[in-house]
Amino acid sequence: MQGDATLGTTKRLSIGVKGAAPYQLAAPALLFVLVFLLLPLVMMLRLSFFRYDPAQMFIEAFTLDNYVKFFKDEFYQQVLWRTLWIASVTTAFCLVGGVLVAYYIARTRSAALRRYLIVAIVLPLFMGNVVRTAGWIIVLDNGGLLNFLLVRFGIVPEAIRFLYTPGAVIAALISVLLPYMIVTLNSVMQNIDISLEEASLNLGASPFTTFRRVVLPLLLPGIFAGSVLCFILSMNAYATPVLVGGPEFHMMAPTIYLQMSANMNWPFGSALAFVLIALTMLLTIGSSIVFNRSTRASA
Amino acid sequence: MKDVILQKLARGAYLSSVWLIILFVLFPLAITFWVAFFSNRIMSFPPEGYTSSWFLQAWSLAAFRDGFLLSLKVAICASLLAILLATPAGLAIARYRFRGREMINTILMSPLMIPAIVSGSAIYLFYIDLQVRSNVQFASTFYGLVIAHTLIAIPWVLRLMIASLAGLNPSIEEASLSLGAGRLTTFFRITFPMIRPGMTAGALFGFIASFGDLEKSLLIVGPGRITLPISMLNYLQYRTDPTIMAVATIQILLIGCALIISDRYVRLSKTF
Amino acid sequence: MSSVTLKNIAKRYEAVVAVEEMSLEIRDGEFLALLGPSGCGKTTTLRMIAGFVEASEGRILFGHEDVTNLPANKRNTGMVFQGFALFPHMTVAQNVAYGLEMRRVPKAEIAKRVAEALELVQLGKFAERMPRQLSGGQQQRVALARALVINPHVLLLDEPLSALDAKLRHEVRLQIRQLQQSLGLTTVFVTHDQEEALSLADRLVVMNGGKIEQIGSPSDLYERPATPFVADFIGKTNFFEGSVTGSEFRTNFGLSLKISPDVRSASLLGVRPEKIGIVKAGEESPGTAPEANRIGGVVELVSYLGPSVEYRVRIGENRHALVQRPNQGIGAGFEVGQNIALLIPPQSCFLFEV
Numbered sequence: 001m002q003g004d005a006t007l008g009t010t011k012r013l014s015i016g017v018k019g020a021a022p023y024q025l026a027a028p029a030l031l032f033v034l035v036f037l038l039l040p041l042v043m044m045l046r047l048s049f050f051r052y053d054p055a056q057m058f059i060e061a062f063t064l065d066n067y068v069k070f071f072k073d074e075f076y077q078q079v080l081w082r083t084l085w086i087a088s089v090t091t092a093f094c095l096v097g098g099v100l101v102a103y104y105i106a107r108t109r110s111a112a113l114r115r116y117l118i119v120a121i122v123l124p125l126f127m128g129n130v131v132r133t134a135g136w137i138i139v140l141d142n143g144g145l146l147n148f149l150l151v152r153f154g155i156v157p158e159a160i161r162f163l164y165t166p167g168a169v170i171a172a173l174i175s176v177l178l179p180y181m182i183v184t185l186n187s188v189m190q191n192i193d194i195s196l197e198e199a200s201l202n203l204g205a206s207p208f209t210t211f212r213r214v215v216l217p218l219l220l221p222g223i224f225a226g227s228v229l230c231f232i233l234s235m236n237a238y239a240t241p242v243l244v245g246g247p248e249f250h251m252m253a254p255t256i257y258l259q260m261s262a263n264m265n266w267p268f269g270s271a272l273a274f275v276l277i278a279l280t281m282l283l284t285i286g287s288s289i290v291f292n293r294s295t296r297a298s299a
Numbered sequence: 300m301k302d303v304i305l306q307k308l309a310r311g312a313y314l315s316s317v318w319l320i321i322l323f324v325l326f327p328l329a330i331t332f333w334v335a336f337f338s339n340r341i342m343s344f345p346p347e348g349y350t351s352s353w354f355l356q357a358w359s360l361a362a363f364r365d366g367f368l369l370s371l372k373v374a375i376c377a378s379l380l381a382i383l384l385a386t387p388a389g390l391a392i393a394r395y396r397f398r399g400r401e402m403i404n405t406i407l408m409s410p411l412m413i414p415a416i417v418s419g420s421a422i423y424l425f426y427i428d429l430q431v432r433s434n435v436q437f438a439s440t441f442y443g444l445v446i447a448h449t450l451i452a453i454p455w456v457l458r459l460m461i462a463s464l465a466g467l468n469p470s471i472e473e474a475s476l477s478l479g480a481g482r483l484t485t486f487f488r489i490t491f492p493m494i495r496p497g498m499t500a501g502a503l504f505g506f507i508a509s510f511g512d513l514e515k516s517l518l519i520v521g522p523g524r525i526t527l528p529i530s531m532l533n534y535l536q537y538r539t540d541p542t543i544m545a546v547a548t549i550q551i552l553l554i555g556c557a558l559i560i561s562d563r564y565v566r567l568s569k570t571f
Numbered sequence: 572m573s574s575v576t577l578k579n580i581a582k583r584y585e586a587v588v589a590v591e592e593m594s595l596e597i598r599d600g601e602f603l604a605l606l607g608p609s610g611c612g613k614t615t616t617l618r619m620i621a622g623f624v625e626a627s628e629g630r631i632l633f634g635h636e637d638v639t640n641l642p643a644n645k646r647n648t649g650m651v652f653q654g655f656a657l658f659p660h661m662t663v664a665q666n667v668a669y670g671l672e673m674r675r676v677p678k679a680e681i682a683k684r685v686a687e688a689l690e691l692v693q694l695g696k697f698a699e700r701m702p703r704q705l706s707g708g709q710q711q712r713v714a715l716a717r718a719l720v721i722n723p724h725v726l727l728l729d730e731p732l733s734a735l736d737a738k739l740r741h742e743v744r745l746q747i748r749q750l751q752q753s754l755g756l757t758t759v760f761v762t763h764d765q766e767e768a769l770s771l772a773d774r775l776v777v778m779n780g781g782k783i784e785q786i787g788s789p790s791d792l793y794e795r796p797a798t799p800f801v802a803d804f805i806g807k808t809n810f811f812e813g814s815v816t817g818s819e820f821r822t823n824f825g826l827s828l829k830i831s832p833d834v835r836s837a838s839l840l841g842v843r844p845e846k847i848g849i850v851k852a853g854e855e856s857p858g859t860a861p862e863a864n865r866i867g868g869v870v871e872l873v874s875y876l877g878p879s880v881e882y883r884v885r886i887g888e889n890r891h892a893l894v895q896r897p898n899q900g901i902g903a904g905f906e907v908g909q910n911i912a913l914l915i916p917p918q919s920c921f922l923f924e925v
Contacts (some may be wrong), residue, residue, distance in 0.1 A: 003411050025391035026403050029384040029453060033407055037418060037450050042423035044417075047424060080593055097320045104317040119562075121321070124328055126504075126554050128511030129548045130528045130535070135327025138334050138342065145330065148344035178324050199656035201644040204673035205719065207306065210644075213669075217660045236414035238514050239528075242536055253416040253514070260420050260518055270424070273417040280414055306642060 048270035058267050066271035076255075083252045086166065086241075087234040090173045094175070094230045095223065097174070098181030102222075103215070105182070106189035118186065121179045129176060129239040136172040136244055137163065164246035172244045173234050176266075180233060181226040188222030189215075221291065228287045232280050252276050314443035328408035328551060335544040342539045353545035363546050366530035369444075370510050373526065377444045378505035381452035382498060389460030394469075407457050410450045422447050423518035439521020447515045452505030459504060463497025503561035506553050572634040573724050573757045574599045575620060580629035582615050589615045591781045592629070597725070600755045602748070604772035606762055608804070612781040613761045614729060620759060622646045633724045644673075649718030650727040654734060656703040657712045663689070663713050664698040686722035689713075691750065708739045715747070726751065726758040732767060735773070738860035745773055765805045769793065777801050799839055799923050805858050807891045808841040808921070820922070824887045828864045829917045837922035844895035848914035849882065849905060854915055863914040868892070870909045880904050884913060 048066055050058040101121070108114045121275045124132055139145045140162035147159040162168050192215060200210040238253040245251070256276065259269030338348035357363045385407070391397075392404050410418060426437035437443040471493070475485040513528040520526060525533075526548060533541050575597040582590040583901035590612040599605050605613035618624040620631060622643030630639045640645050649670075655665050664685050671681045689695045692712035702710055711731060718726060724742065732740045748771050751758050753758070753779050768775050769789045777784040777792065777800070784804075788846040796802035799810065813822035820828045820840050828840065851855065856863060871891065875898075880895045882905060891915060896904070905911055 022391035022395035025387035026407075029388035030403055031307075031408055032384055032411070033409065033450065033453065036422065036425070036446055037410060040421035043412070043428065044424055050499045091814075096321075100313065100317050101320050102418070104314075106544060117321070120325060123555070123558060124324060124428070126507045126511065126558060127551055127883075128513070128528055128554070130513055130531045131511075131550050132327050133333065134531070134535055134539075135329075135331045135447070136545065137535060138330050138544070141342065141539055143341070143343040145344055173328075175323055175327060178320065193654065193656065195652045195654055195656040196658060197408045197652065198643070199652060199658070200669070201623075202621060202643050202648060203644075203670035203717070204647070206644060207667070208309065209673070214658055229378070236416065238416055239532060242532065242857040246435065247536075253414065256416050256420060257501040257514075257517060260423065266424060269420060273414075273420050276414055277417045280412070299371070302645070303640075303642060 042044070044270045045274055047267055048274050050267040052265045052267045057264065064266045067275070069268065070271055070275060075250075076272075079250045079252060079255050082166075082250065083235055086170060086173070086251065087231045090170050090177060090234040091227050091230040093174045094181040095227055096175050097227060098185050099179055099219070100198075100225070101178075101182050102185035102189050103211075105186055106192075107194065112191070118183075121182050124176075125179050129237075132173050132176050133240045133243045136168070136175065140168050140171075140244065163244060164249060166245070166249070169241050169245040169249065169251075172240050173237060176240060177230045177233055181230050184226035184229060185219065185222045188219055188225075192218050217265055224287065224291055228283055235279060236276065331544050331547045332551065335541055335548040337541045337544075339541065342541065342544075346376035354549065356542050357546045357549070360542070362525055362530040362534070363527070366525045366527040367546075367549070369524060370527040373441070373444050373448050374506045374509040377448035377452045377509040378456070378502045380445065380449045381456045381505045384449070385456035385501070386460060386494075386498060388395050388462060392457075393461045404457075404461075408454045411454045414510070416517075418450070419447070419515040419518055422450075424516065426519065429560075438519055439524065441524075443519055444516060445522075446518055446524075448509040448512060451508045451512055451515060455504040455508050456498070456501035459497050459501035460494065463494055463500075463536050467493055484556045500561040500564040503557050503564075507557050510550070510554065530544045572599055574632075574634055575725050575757060576630075576632040577616075577620070578630045578632070580616070580626050580631065582612070582619060582620060582624060583627045588781050590619070593783050594629075595776065595783075595786070597757060597759060601756055602751055602758045602760065602771060602773045604760045604762060604775045606768040606775050606804075607763060607778035607784075608763060610780075611778040613763075613776075613778050616778070617727055617729055617759060617761045619651050621648050621835055623707060632832065646795070647721070648727050649721055649722050649723030649725070651711075651718050651729065651731045653730045655714040657703075657710055657717075658714055659702055662699050662701060663694065663705070666702070667715060667717045667720055670717060674721065681807035684759070685722050688716040689703045691719065692716045692746075707735050708709065708743055711735065711743060712746075715750070719750070719756070724757070726756050728758065728760045730761055730763070732762070732764070740767075747771070777804060779804075783797075796841075796921055799841065799925060800840045802921050802923075807844055807893060807895075809844065809847075811840045812838060813836060813840065815922075818844050820920070824890050826866060826887070828866075828915060828920065830920050830922060831917055834922045837924050839923040840914055841921035841923065842919055844881065844893045846916065846919035847892065847894045849884075849896060850914065851905075851913050852910035852912050854912070856912075863916045866913045866915065867912055868909060868913055870905050870907050872909055873904065883912065886913065 009055070047058065049062045051061045051063055051065065053059050070080075105114055105117050105121075108117070137144070141147070142159045142161065142163070144162075146162060150156045151159060196214050196218075197210050200214045201207070206214065236253055237251065238257070241249055241251040242254050251271065253276070256269055256272045259265050259272060263269070301470060318341060334342065334346075336349045336351060337346040338350040338352075341348060388403075388407060392400060423438060426443055428436060429437050437446075467490075472485055472489055475489045476482075480488070511528060512526075516526045516529060520529060527546070531543060531546055531550075534546075575595075577591050577593065577595040577597075579594055580590065581588070581592040593616075605616060607613050615624055619626050622638070622641060622645075624831070626639065630637055632638065633646070638784075657663075658669070661669070666690055667685045668681050671684060674710075676684070677763055686695065689698055690887065692715055694712055696710060697705065697709065697713075702713070705713065711734075714731070728747070732744055735743060744767055758769070760771060769792075772789060774786060774788055775792055776786045779800050785792055785801045787795075792801055792805055795809075796805065799808075802808040803810070811820075811822040811824075811826070813820055813826075815821075815830070815834060815837050818829060818832050820830050820837065822828070822840070830837075830840070847855070852867060856865060866886055868884040868886040871885050874881040877898065879895050879897055882896070884892050884894055886892050894913065898904075
């Protein structure tokens with residue numbers, strides 16, 4: 001999940017602030033993360049500039065070959081392109097579905113139902129992507145539920161191949177990522193006072209016009225945040241494309257793994273990894289800049 | 300009059316779409332659970348009957364059994380280590396205002412933001428590098444795995460710690476001090492009991508996040524060892540049968556229990 | 572004809588009755604207040620008129636038209652919400668124009684009517700501001716303009732003053748009343764503040780626990796409360812339990828009070844603090860109150876309120892009465908511990924059978 005930790009303001013500080021105290025407290029965790037995550041990332045960046053050697057694994061150098069190879073090779077262009085358009089389609093569907101469900105949950109009159117729905121939506125997030133995608137295999141397989149129903153009710157004469165198609169990957173990704181979108185939208189939705197909608201109705205607007213002219217504009221921050229989140233998560237997806245897309249369905253994350261393990265081409269794999277992380281960072285930072293600028297403009 | 304009918308129809312369409320979407324999210328888990336009890340040898344419909352024998356069958360398969368046990372051990376160690384590291388950090392961030400607070404918070408949350416396959420690869424390469432330089436084995440070891448999983452758990456523990464600390468009234472601690480208790484006493488007798496629920500929930504979430512991880516473990520786990528998600532992935536790439544669904548169901552149940560337990564400490568619906 | 576008629580309206584939620592069956596006729600151009608404590612059903616009733624709550628039974632008519640089954644956005648009511656509910660992402664002018672846009676009024680006319688409405692509430696210069704740039708009182712006036720500009724059948728005000736501070740409240744309520752009178756708009760006003768209701772309304776409906784306690788003009792309700800609840804909720808009342816024997820009311824702590832002859836039985840007597848006179852013990856009752864009941868007591872507490880002085884007087888073992896007298900100037904009042912006599916005129920006593 002995106003680390004969207006809004007720290008908020010500490011209204012009153014704890015007592016006895018010896019200047020060093022907070023740093024001492026945070027140091028162990030900070031060191032741990034710096035050494036075991038950030039340092040390796042920096043080293044991997046350096047590795048991406050090395051040259052690949054089948055015998056030695058890699059030769060220390062400084063070359064842009066790996067990146068050039070990635071952007072020039074048609075195969076890898078395809079991989080990147082496929083990753084991006086799958087992420088876009090998935091995000092678009094998640095947005096539409098997410099807005100509907102988030103609106104429903106936020107406006108449900110029964111507080112108990114609202115609690116149950118939020119828990120029901122959030123629970124799957126923790127089950128693990130492999131487990132969640134496994135259910136889709138059951139549905140989409142040739143002997144699976146969907147084909148069984150289609151054949152049984154005579155809609156098609158024999159089983160259609162659903163698995164290992166882009167459609168399958170998108171459907172499974174939508175099902176996996178919707179909760180992220182719903183949760184993001186729901187928290188914004190809760191802050192939109194219902195009396196605004198009532199006022200709109202009272203003034204003669206239909207429910208749909210009310211939604212379009214009053215709710216949607218106020219929901220925009222959530223739509224933005226949720227879309228960025230869903231896009232990033234689908235870009236980085238591993239288990240779902242592998243299981244439901246099949247070995248010939250190449251997206252960025254599985255490709256990186258292949259380079260690291262089967263091909264043992266670490267320099268190239270590192271370069272790929274960095275393209276992916278660069279895209280992710282670009283989106284995260286870019287979106288927060290755009291968002292901050294737009295909120296500052298309207299202030 | 301026509302408008303009123305249209306309004307009602309539209310509302311009907313809206314309600315049914317909402318419930319269809321909710322089902323769309325939930326049914327993959329439900330169907331996994333269902334199929335795990337099918338007595339069909341290969342995965343097919345309709346169910347010939349029901350049996351729970353696949354669960355025992357799953358346990359007899361080394362890959363699953365070993366995977367389950369390793370995932371369990373790693374998750375427990377990782378969440379404990381994460382608590383040790385992240386609790387003081389959470390205290391620092393939630394309670395003090397100091398230069399670099401936002402930055403430190405971002406750094407500690409970064410494992411969530413970096414694509415898992417990227418961080419998994421980076422850590423793997425780092426281990427190899429350490430091995431080459433120091434002859435100390437990291438990759439393909441239990442401890443190497445725990446370290447990587449601790450990275451996953453830290454953001455969760457931190458996030459829940461900060462959330463639960465933010466809700467604490469600082470005047471309670473001030474009252475303790477004004478009554479003469481020292482800072483350490485205040486921490487152990489006043490602060491700690493108040494943050495325990497947040498810590499417990501954080502540990503549970505860290506456990507869950509670690510248990511479910513796939514991409515970070517892929518490269519580090521090494522030959523001879525396997526985690527449950529990896530074993531499931533490997534199996535599913537080639538065949539689908541009730542056995543694997545039983546395994547998946549076990550994971551669902553385990554994580555479900557962990558979530559229910561942590562709900563007693565921190566209301567899930569409030570955290571989101 | 573912009574009257575509003577509620578015929579046998581009720582609202583039930585599962586086991587809870589929010590509004591018990593009631594009928595109400597709001598006259599054309601009338602300013603009606605729905606008054607009562609929280610949870611009494613006044614807001615539910617208002618929202619039923621607006622169409623946000625569906626009545627469990629009964630009919631609602633605007634003039635001769637039955638609107639019971641009309642959805643909220645088709646009823647042409649103008650509602651001012653407690654929190655004002657101004658659209659935060661639209662300017663003041665856009666807010667006020669919204670209702671007109673929904674009615675497909677041509678652009679030029681919208682501009683004209685919006686300008687007029689804003690002038691009416693003295694916010695003509697604020698048309699391009701955003702709601703968050705306005706003070707509470709200004710926001711309230713925008714909300715009012717927005718509701719008025721559409722020429723609604725009825726104006727509905729849901730505790731519109733409760734979000735304002737006390738001084739502003741007083742100012743704004745006079746403005747609302749002036750506007751309403753000059754426009755002749757039928758208005759329903761919900762409040763829990765009885766002073767507001769008394770000062771603004773042509774008629775009041777006092778509600779409690781989903782039921783109507785009494786309907787009447789402010790003076791009706793104040794001088795002739797129909798139930799102890801009304802006597803207590805509007806203004807203040809001293810209550811004494813007891814029973815009627817002959818032409819007297821005997822309280823159950825031993826006092827006998829003469830009352831109006833036409834009352835046969837009652838178990839509760841009420842009298843307002845300002846109707847009770849005080850004289851020094853031993854002093855003669857003034858000529859203006861010859862048949863007033865005379866009760867001895869001791870002053871326990873004196874509260875100086877400015878225009879008036881409030882006395883808490885002990886009249887029996889653990890029995891007290893609240894008396895309010897106009898402020899006669901320094902030195903003219905009574906002191907704590909002073910023995911005095913209370914004068915209670917029979918015609919000022921309320922008598923209830925509970």
